[in-house]
Amino acid sequence: MNNKLLRINLTTKQVSREEIPESVVYDYMGGTGYITYYLYKELEPGIDPLSPENKVIIAPGPIQGTKIPVSGRYAIGTKSPLTGLYLDSNAGGFLGPEMRFAGVDLIIVEGKSAKPVYISIKDDKVVIKDAKDLWGKFVYETEVLVKELEREPKMRILSIGPAGENLVKFACTASDNFRNAGRGGLGAVFGSKNLKAVAFKGSNRPSNGDPTSIEQVRKDIVKRAKNAKDDGHLLHKHGTSWLVKVSSDLDHYPTRNWQSGEFEDIDKLSHKEFDEKYKRIRRPCYQCPIGCSETLDASVFDWVEEDRKE
Template identity: 40%
Template structure:
């Protein structure tokens, strides 16, 4: 077997037991790795009645065939579970350095179940596994925990994926973090917290065998140079911070909780302003792009910090959505979220939601423990972040997520939240690009731009190997049309699924990555006879597997929805008067192309075609 160890590490924290499960190549040929094999495991072991924060839930760390091999963008890892935020399938893919190190320790995946009697962390060292006491580390922030675990091990080269205080307090959108790589969105840090698991430290020196080492080395060398040359003056310099102005000019209407396009101070959060706080670019393992940034603020003192980020989503949802235009304040807010271990996107959405509720008189200063949130008020937003991270006062309400927060305030609040299946919207406006509405509505973990790059299609990112050889146009306007939305959504969802199962960074696309590059690399690493058609079938299989898990947990057509606010047209900007319609008709067309029935359930015929016999019983029996 090439590219894989054929080993899944299993840890039962309740019993304190460690076991190694040996698996054959057929599992990887069918599901690749990462989120693919995690889905297979979760469908088999986590039923619909399992509370995500109970010992019966499992959390799966997994890598793919590229980890531990010098391939561009392979410094990634995935973590999957049943989400405490959405109660459905959840997977998150992160960078940093943990993934390759874990792979070199001799495993393809780690499955954790149960709950330790007291705080612990795992130590995986070249195949040897220990469950170690973490009582002294419990309560530490992300950077503190990382440092303390390495000190405890006396191993500075260890790579640590850990949770912060928010994960310990079961904030439902808590992250799992490795240095500057953040597995965010679905609250998998809370799953770790519920298990009294502070972190997983790894050290690996084993060399993975590949089928054609010389081919891998030669091809990767060419790609490293190509991707570096294409991004050295863009992503390496600015990271994702340069995207704000571009999307504002495209017509995104994020201001005041998605109500307005106009943001007079948008120049304050343009990429050039963040250059003032960027210290240096930071790369994940085997990355030619280095989109992450080390940042530092010294003045004003109230925003002083040294850490990582912020990224486009952080800037947009903590800043733009809340009309906050101070780059230093936004950097500090992102830093606080990172140290508490909470998702910046959900946090920004909750700050905007809280501010609008306060503006409308639905909640009071007393409800908010003396905080008076207003648009553009960074200090009030910072106060709310502390409340959420500590689960104090009204922060305990917000820590439950956007849907439960709205339920707490009352039915009127449900019309001002933007989410699908409980996962709040990313900072990409479907009123500006209609296919994104279908992408979000049918996403297997909820509204997500990274589980289907539909918005990238509008920017010219193509997949000629799968028939998307030019930007699809309808009349004179490709952005504001639903005509081709199902095809766009499906193709880019499949490609995103491939990235998260090969476990490769999608930002390599900015350097010029093509599907053909992935096909060739997979051939050279594994020795498999694979092409674009067979790889698309694998991606389809994995996406449908995740949909089956969602259906098993109760998802149906009623949940594939677009929030009310998306049908409130903006009054200005390039998306003025635009709404992603017709939605219902387009959704049914999407179902038909996917091979699903009219309620969004994969048909028996489609599951059999995809060799998903194991998925028939949960859905159809």
């Protein structure tokens, strides 16, 4: 890890890099740990979540970008416009590892741009760019357009759609097209800053840890995942649809906006129904042998398969 914090101020357009103190690295480690530490340290109490005083923190985890399995999810946090409280959310796919490939361990975005912008990060080069022509586009279109503008077909894009632009308080951010950090209105905070997207392309590979030990850990986890007879195995076999009935049985299935945790017709939504009726395509996150993610439509996501050949 570089233990470097990238700070981007959208009001002043200033970009700076700061050392993350060693004590913070060891005590908070990355991901939601960093988000908790820096939000608590840097946000004034009582600020409006949709004001320039709020900040967005994007934080990969400490082993992200290595070959250790199931390390593909990144965290993103802010003060929530939905609850007025601390918020972190996370998403899988390939964006978190790409952030580490670009040498970034933590990003803090602050202030507010006067006009729509996106941030392009290619290794050491960080540029705030005009997003006038991207504003109003859905995330699928935004990803395609940013890749074209940057001439980087394999760039990873974190973006918002019209909901975030219009400050809908439960708007998500999205990456890799269908990976959403879906909680608490992160998309609205992006929109309030006139921030349409953050795009990453990196050419480095994280060097933390001893490669031999990492390879041993990787092999061990993959072996365990293959031989598992427990929840991991069922997730691999049925995808996340397996969790639907489990959630309802535990009284934890959000029914009618949480008026109940149990849904009476849950069998119609269960993995058995999906297994019988739908052919799905597995879409694992970076370095994940479980591969719980699935989609129905091959054509939209063909590029993911291309990525997996890397």
